[in-house]
Amino acid sequence: MKVIIMGCGRVGARFAGLLDGAGHAVTVLDTESYSFRRLPAGFKGKALVGNGIDEEVLKRAGIEQADVFVALTQGDNRNIMAAQIARHIFGVKRVICRIYDPLRQELYQNLGLDAISPTTIFADILMKKLES
Amino acid sequence: MYIIIIGGGRVGYYLAKALLDEGHEILILEKNTTVCDTVNDELGSICYRGDGCEASTLAQVGTGRADMLVAVTGEDEDNLVSCQVAKHKFKVPRTIARIRNPRNEVLFKKLGIDVTISSTNVILEQIAEEVPTHPLIHIHEIRDKGLEIVEVKIPQGAVTIGKALKDIVLPQGTLLTLIIRRAQRPVIPDAGTVLMADDQIIAVTDPTSEDALRKALRGG
Numbered sequence: 001m002k003v004i005i006m007g008c009g010r011v012g013a014r015f016a017g018l019l020d021g022a023g024h025a026v027t028v029l030d031t032e033s034y035s036f037r038r039l040p041a042g043f044k045g046k047a048l049v050g051n052g053i054d055e056e057v058l059k060r061a062g063i064e065q066a067d068v069f070v071a072l073t074q075g076d077n078r079n080i081m082a083a084q085i086a087r088h089i090f091g092v093k094r095v096i097c098r099i100y101d102p103l104r105q106e107l108y109q110n111l112g113l114d115a116i117s118p119t120t121i122f123a124d125i126l127m128k129k130l131e132s
Numbered sequence: 133m134y135i136i137i138i139g140g141g142r143v144g145y146y147l148a149k150a151l152l153d154e155g156h157e158i159l160i161l162e163k164n165t166t167v168c169d170t171v172n173d174e175l176g177s178i179c180y181r182g183d184g185c186e187a188s189t190l191a192q193v194g195t196g197r198a199d200m201l202v203a204v205t206g207e208d209e210d211n212l213v214s215c216q217v218a219k220h221k222f223k224v225p226r227t228i229a230r231i232r233n234p235r236n237e238v239l240f241k242k243l244g245i246d247v248t249i250s251s252t253n254v255i256l257e258q259i260a261e262e263v264p265t266h267p268l269i270h271i272h273e274i275r276d277k278g279l280e281i282v283e284v285k286i287p288q289g290a291v292t293i294g295k296a297l298k299d300i301v302l303p304q305g306t307l308l309t310l311i312i313r314r315a316q317r318p319v320i321p322d323a324g325t326v327l328m329a330d331d332q333i334i335a336v337t338d339p340t341s342e343d344a345l346r347k348a349l350r351g352g
């Protein structure tokens with residue numbers, strides 16, 4: 001699979017490493033090249049500096065051939081916008097988007113985005129830990 | 133009308149001021165406390181501190197009864213999300229977004245934002261009008277009808293000079309409404325009107341026919 005990951009933070013870099021290890025073609029996007037230090041040694045994918053809400057940057061990252069697009073920056077709105085560009089402008093089949101704000105996550109899930117809220121998930125895990 | 137403005141920066145501030153003068157009910161949502169205080173000191177208590185992308189904040193300011201929401205922060209993504217939340221969660225009938233990157237216009241339209249205003253494009257249009265060689269100038273856009281009013285200048289030496297309008301094939305749906313001639317009063321063109329150098333032709337057309345119209349009138 002050809003996967004584009006937007007945002008090379010802890011999650012982005014780790015996920016990129018996992019996919020790369022599993023033999024997928026990965027391109028990681030970040031607005032700062034310094035973020036790429038997080039990528040594991042021996043990472044065979046591409047690392048590209050640029051903003052994922054810019055169509056030109058996405059084209060350079062090869063979005064027209066991508067099977068999967070994952071938005072993992074710190075900004076909910078940036079993730080939402082990039083995910084919608086990937087889906088509605090470039091027609092990427094699988095688009096996943098991180099949204100910290102549970103309310104926004106719910107809204108965009110209803111609008112058809114595959115949106116994950118780490119806030120909800122982590123709070124649930126903590127609750128389960130305490131209850132067990 | 134009850135109008136909510138997202139972003140109390142310079143654009144939001146002057147927009148609020150102008151709309152208040154027209155007698156509308158205005159509320160500005162602004163994240164930054166200092167900016168919020170300044171607006172309230174100068175315009176009265178119309179600025180509420182909060183994130184205009186959050187549904188809970190929008191609920192607090194009564195977005196459900198708003199007639200219009202205008203998002204004018206400096207970030208395209210924030211303006212998009214504000215408008216989408218207003219539209220889908222609160223059914224605001226009209227949402228308007230300011231955009232920085234003119235290319236985002238297509239996406240915003242696709243996602244149901246009613247109006248996008250690109251400051252970059254506005255400035256570009258103004259510059260184009262000042263450049264005498266510019267072949268086609270946008271004067272006005274009639275958005276909901278998909279039409280626009282444009283001006284085409286006939287340059288010296290154009291192959292169409294001396295031709296009557298009845299011999300010129302215009303793109304479908306295009307109407308020539310007015311010709312402004314040097315040192316003459318404006319004339320309403322008819323089939324027999326002959327094109328002259330330096331004519332300024334005001335036409336109503338649809339945006340996809342722009343190139344065809346320019347070619348028809350200027351010969352390329």
